[in-house]
Amino acid sequence: MARDVRLLAEPFNPGQFVGPFTNAHPGLGGVCTFVGEVRGGEGQDAGVEALELLHYPPMTLPGMEALADEALARFDLMGILIIHRTGVMRVGEPIVLVSAAARHRRGAIDAVDFTMDHLKSDSWFWKRERRGGQWHWIEPREQDHADIARWG
Amino acid sequence: MSVRIVFLGKLADLAGVAERDLPAPLDWQGLLDAVPGPLGEAVRSERTRIAVNGALLADKSALSAGEGDEVALLPPVSGG
Numbered sequence: 440m441a442r443d444v445r446l447l448a449e450p451f452n453p454g455q456f457v458g459p460f461t462n463a464h465p466g467l468g469g470v471c472t473f474v475g476e477v478r479g480g481e482g483q484d485a486g487v488e489a490l491e492l493l494h495y496p497p498m499t500l501p502g503m504e505a506l507a508d509e510a511l512a513r514f515d516l517m518g519i520l521i522i523h524r525t526g527v528m529r530v531g532e533p534i535v536l537v538s539a540a541a542r543h544r545r546g547a548i549d550a551v552d553f554t555m556d557h558l559k560s561d562s563w564f565w566k567r568e569r570r571g572g573q574w575h576w577i578e579p580r581e582q583d584h585a586d587i588a589r590w591g
Numbered sequence: 592m593s594v595r596i597v598f599l600g601k602l603a604d605l606a607g608v609a610e611r612d613l614p615a616p617l618d619w620q621g622l623l624d625a626v627p628g629p630l631g632e633a634v635r636s637e638r639t640r641i642a643v644n645g646a647l648l649a650d651k652s653a654l655s656a657g658e659g660d661e662v663a664l665l666p667p668v669s670g671g
Binding site for chain 2 (some may be wrong): 535558561567
């Protein structure tokens with residue numbers, strides 16, 4: 440199981456995926472996992488009632504699979520797991536899960552960082568949030584572009 | 592038969608629909624003629640990409656879609 444890439448339309452429990460992913464790679468030296476959740480509560484995120492992620496089926500999953508292949512080719516990995524939600528989510532729900540297994544930690548950590556930067560600003564998703572009953576599209580941030588530029 | 596246009600993200604709001612059919616064949620000028628106003632400006636934006644049948648065009652002004660093709664209009668993404 441070198442590559443496991445999925446789009447999910449329903450809420451998921453990250454542990455349900457990370458456990459089997461880890462077990463599928465006996466002999467690994469480390470697993471690095473990042474889980475992104477719908478942020479809420481404070482500052483500019485106050486008042487967010489829901490988040491919606493839209494995708495384009497002919498391109499979104501194929502693009503994620505190509506990204507997983509790129510991470511496998513670039514870093515010294517045993518396997519990579521990418522799970523991304525679509526649809527409407529509430530504050531606190533997981534949006535994205537990236538997990539990488541490797542013989543040595545550096546490959547796993549860097550692969551997750553690389554994959555997250557590319558999911559944020561170079562994958563076929565469109566995000567909007569609802570505040571006060573109104574939906575607003577979320578534009579990519581400058582920081583997202585700066586993050587992805589680190590990988591050359 | 593016709594060309595299916597798919598509006599992604601905020602372009603669907605500007606278009607008022609998620610999909611629309613235009614007569615084939617369809618080139619860049621034909622597409623622009625069909626999307627006046629703010630939607631047209633968004634389609635012209637250099638940050639909006641175009642894909643035909645799931646394949647991204649390097650140069651959207653080279654658009655050349657035929658019967659049964661699906662043309663996706665892709666505004667800037669925001670995932671994760």
